[in-house]
Amino acid sequence: MLDQKLTPHRTALVTGSAGFIGYHLSARLLAEGWRVIGLDCLSPYYDVTLKERRHAVLQESAEFIPVIGKLEDPGLLMQLFAEHQPDAVVHLAAQAGVRHSIDAPRDYVESNLVGTFELLEAGRAHPPAHMLLASTSSVYGANTEMPFNERMQVETQMSFYAATKKATESMAHSYAHLYQLPTTMFRFFTVYGPWGRPDMALFKFTRAMLAGEAIDVYNHGRMSRDFTYIDDLIAGICGLIEAVPGDAPVSDRDSLSPVAPFRSVNIGANAPTPLMDYISAIETAIGIEARKNMLDMQAGDVPATWADAGLLQDLTGVSAKVDVVTGVRNFVDWYRDYYKA
Known part of the structure; x- marks a missing residue:
């Protein structure tokens, strides 16, 4: 039996x-x-102006309702669930960044652990048809x-960031089991594209190269990532969102829990790209050869990631379509337009 499918929703948180x-x-x-309730605390982890610009674009639609606040603020998520009764909840807010988690681990406890707890409690009190929570490829840790x-x-897990995301998977599974909350965790693999994060390699490399500065290349370039276009x-x-976990697996690749309406799903390109090839795509898009500082591996990092995206295709029919060269060029075009570079 295939999982149940949702009819189109009206409200998403x-x-x-x-x-x-x-x-x-x-x-x-x-x-x-959809009508979208958008919650964000506009954290200063990176350029707040960029976040405000994103929200400003979304507010061009009357169906977007922005809410500024922290996940961990007691009662905030409970109030939003009660007021808006969302059909689907997509939980993307988190303190991100492997390296920042080494310096400021408490940020990850408050946002990732306490914030996710507040979300799960609100979902228990006001159950949506489907809860979807973001995890990360970093949970695979030392797997080779x-x-x-x-x-x-x-x-x-090789970083405290990854440990907190693995903890949220376990927390969500327990709530799915105890309260029959249909829940999907998605594990992201190095997402990139226009409007991207300034702390990510593509953003940092592009900015440095256009400024005539050298880029830092870790593990002497001996790395690869399953770069996933936005x-x-x-x-x-x-x-x-439509693939609500039911009571039977959709294929022998399914990660469906035997005791809960819960699964984890990779979202990746299923095509690992060597870091030096990624840098070459940036050089081609910009028209500049990068000066490179070849450095040792950073603490908490892993040398390679590669997603098996077969389950995603089984559930949705979706597979990656945008190659790295095209995706990088799209980002560089956006960056030059946004920053008038």
Whole structure:
């Protein structure tokens, strides 16, 4: 038996709506006729002006309702669930960044753990048809067998950021089991594209190269990532909104829990790209050869990621369509326009 499918929803609650992924998801849902409640605290982790600009674009639609506040603010999420009765909840807000988690781990406890607890409590009190929460490829940690698939053991996280995201998976599973809350966790793989995050490599490399500065290349370039273009990621999320976990697996690749309406799903390109090839795509898009500082591996980082995206395709029919060269060029074009570079 295939999982039940939802009829089109009217209201979605998107946490992290001023963030890179939250902005693109909210824009897509609005275009598809949804009413979107967007919660964001406009954290100063990176340029707040960029977040405000994203929200300003979304507010061009009368169906977008912005709410400024923190996930962990007691009662805020409970109030939003009670007032708006969202059909779907997509939880993207979190303290991101592997390296920042080494310096400021408490930020991750408050946002990722306490914030997710507040969300789950609100979902328990006012159950939506589907709860969807963002996780990360970083939960695969020290695993070396590739591609990563959702049925692997994930007990060897390499950063505190990854540990908090794995903890949210376990928290969400317990609520799905105890309260029969249909829940999907998606594990993202190095997302990039227009309106991206300034702390990510593509943004940093582009900014440095256009300023005539050298870029820092870790592990002497011996790294690879399953770079996932933002439009492909959003297509996957939108497909998964409709793929509500039921009581039977959709294929032998399914990660459906035996004791809860809960699964984890990779959203990736299923095509790992060597870091030096990624840098080459940036050089081609900009028309500048980068000066490179070749450095050792950073603490908490992993040398490679590679998503097995078969389950995503089983559930949604969605697969990656945008290659790295095209995606990088799209980002560089946006960057030059946005910053008049």
